Amino acid sequence: MRFTKSLRFRIFLSMLLIVIGASILIAAVTIYQYREEAEDYHRERLLRKETAIRENINYALKTTTYPVDTQNIPLIFKDKIYEIKNIHNLELYLYDLEGNLLKSSKATFYKDTTDTTLPDYVIDALENSQTKHFVEQFTEDGQEYQSSYSYITDSYFKPLAILNLPYIEDDGFLNKELKENLTRLGYAYIFMLLIAIAISYFLSKYITRSLNAISQKITETRLNKRNKRILINDTTQEISTLVNAYNRMIDELESSAAQLAANEREAAWREMAKQVAHEIKNPLTPMRLTVQSFQRKFNPNDPDVEKKLEEYSNTLIQQIDTMSSIASAFSTYAQMPAxxxxxxxxxxxxxxxxxxxxxxxxxxxxxxxxxxxxxxxxxxxxxxxxxxxxxxxxxxxxxxxxxxxxxxxxxxxxxxxxxxxxxxxxxxxxxxxxxxxxxxxxxxxxxxxxxxxxxxxxxxxxxxxxxxxxxxxxxxxxxxxxxxx
The missing domain is CATH 3.30.565.10 (Histidine kinase-like ATPase, C-terminal domain)
Incomplete structure (x- = not known):
């Protein structure tokens, strides 16, 4: 996986990902746009058909010889409902205000699968709607439908019945257009991808050529030898800035190397001095405490005076030996006593x-x-x-x-x-x-x-x-x- 860390590979890969990402994004936006347009198309088409059908229904109500009320709706539209269906090529159903089927445009010799009663939620939605209009979307047998519900009123705007228009969303034409458009985009982006591969290859090679030369020079840089300056012509401003910075560093390296060595020696001396001071202080403290204890507790008449004197002496001798070993170690640049x-x-x-x-x-x-x-x-x-x-x-x-x-x-x-x-x-x-x-x-x-x-x-x-x-x-x-x- 070493090549994945290469700047040249990353530049090459980045350009390819940009092209591929852009193509995927545009394809997603195109699909989303087509779906939005399809929904708008079906919604507006259903509205247009519903408006035209309602005009036919209103005309039939005005010209009928039957009294205009809910009970006479089946008589008024006994034959008229088939005529409206043929004109607009759309099935329509009429329900009374309680949701019971009054009249259907389906022929009687077909098996009638129409609901004879509207669901309660449809009636509630109509009653609670400010526009007295309700559109339901559903899917049946893999086919998407829209079903429109609205009131039929008399000349005094009194509700007589509920009009139901089921509408099939046929997206065949739009899907065909979408597929053709995506195909054309696919060909265009395959061509762009090939161009991007070629451009990214030569561009990454051009950019990394100078960087490789700089990298080699930096790798060869040593403090214990004289380093050469980098001389590169015909390069970008950013690479030139990097080269100039390296050359300035090389110029300053000679003078700073000696100063660095001196600082390191001084830091080592300071660290050793701190350590030695601490180590010397360790035996001095118990020596002081021993002497103070000896002064306070010494009794010439104590029968164990010789034993105690020997213990005090041994303690002092041990600490003195410790200080001596520290001094010896310091004088020979060694570590603390081995x-x-x-x-x-x-x-x-x-x-x-x-x-x-x-x-x-x-x-x-x-x-x-x-x-x-x-x-x-x-x-x-x-x-x-x-x-x-x-x-x-x-x-x-x-x-x-x-x-x-x-x-x-x-x-x-x-x-x-x-x-x-x-x-x-x-x-x-x-x-x-x-x-x-x-x-x-x-x-x-x-x-x-x-x-x-x-x-x-x-x-x-x-x-x-x-x-x-x-x-x-x-x-x-x-x-x-x-x-x-």
Missing amino acids: QQDETLNVVKITKLALDIFNEDYIYFFSEEDNLIAKFDRTQLIRVITNLVKNSIHAIEQRAPDHPRIEVRVYPEGANAVITVQDNGIGVVEANKTKVFEPKFTTKTSGMGLGLGMVKKIVETYEGSIYFNSEEGKGTTFKVAFPRKL
């Missing part, structure tokens, strides 16, 4: 990561004491601290009466699972699809790289992260990654 596959206890590392936080509304739960997995120690701590810090921020925005953050560690099938649940402000519906996007943040400070980096770290270890949130009630983040069985 992953180190360590076999570690997820429960222990999670508790260690939570020790740096002073908030008394952070609670830790674990179904098991040991949950072994392969993960980089530093990056797992980074995942946990980022999620907890986001929960703290969400709680500070809402300020509930009983703030609570629950961190849980438990096995789920072949995975180790860490959940961080809070009763903070929650995530609005419009932001749910943006939570893990880099640089997205609802905070007044920060780069918005935290959750995006958490997602990248977790996915590096073939894990997954997702969240459930209800605005105004809280959020639950769930991290799952393979564990060692």
Whole structure:
């Protein structure tokens, strides 16, 4: 189906469709016009016959020797009705005012199929009509009929009887004219179609010839080489405009290529600076919290002072090592610290990561004491601290009466699972699809790289992260990654 996308084919096809569409439209209009004319013809013909027949009937009423009333109608038109029929070549029936047949122009030796009583709707239509005239159209045995009903009145315009004139719509002549006209139109449009095929072929070829040359030049355009200008003579104004625009672009390409490269390098440096600043800020925060906690809780007389001092020291050393690895990565244009596959206890590392936080509304739960997995120690701590810090921020925005953050560690099938649940402000519906996007943040400070980096770290270890949130009630983040069985 590749040819259907060609401009040349589309131009060719469009011209053919225009010709074919025009021929179909004109044929439809012609058929509609003929039908309208046929209806007008039959309606006017019936009216003319009815007018002439009524004149004969009125003359018979004026010259009769019988009293002019409904009972004498069969006597008055005993023979006259056949004479009127022969003059106008049309059957006619006379009914009394209640719809009972009085006299018919049909010969008595024919089987009489005439209704001896008029339907009630015909009498009602006559009585309710302002003109005291009613025409019914119907089809019988494939033949279309019109049946006219009107009152016969005496000289004082008193209704005497109902005149019924059945009229057959013979469209044979009109249909023949229509068929001949459509045939002539068909020949004319077949000729026009052949001409349109030839014209559209050469026109589409002429238009697309220049476009093909331009397309080839554009395809060959490269940033790392000197590109040639397009030189095309004897073409349309629109194609010339396109060629001139391309040539101007080629002239500007040389100067803009160097500027583009410089901008890309600058953008890369800026992006790296933002990422490094965020990564350095991550260990600085827990280091500050650790020192503050040490200052507040340190007691030289505590029997476990050496153990606590060792834990504080280990926490600071870990964060310092993280900053050192970030600096090394930055100096060599590398990514953030490469992953180190360590076999570690997820429960222990999670508790260690939570020790740096002073908030008394952070609670830790674990179904098991040991949950072994392969993960980089530093990056797992980074995942946990980022999620907890986001929960703290969400709680500070809402300020509930009983703030609570629950961190849980438990096995789920072949995975180790860490959940961080809070009763903070929650995530609005419009932001749910943006939570893990880099640089997205609802905070007044920060780069918005935290959750995006958490997602990248977790996915590096073939894990997954997702969240459930209800605005105004809280959020639950769930991290799952393979564990060692």
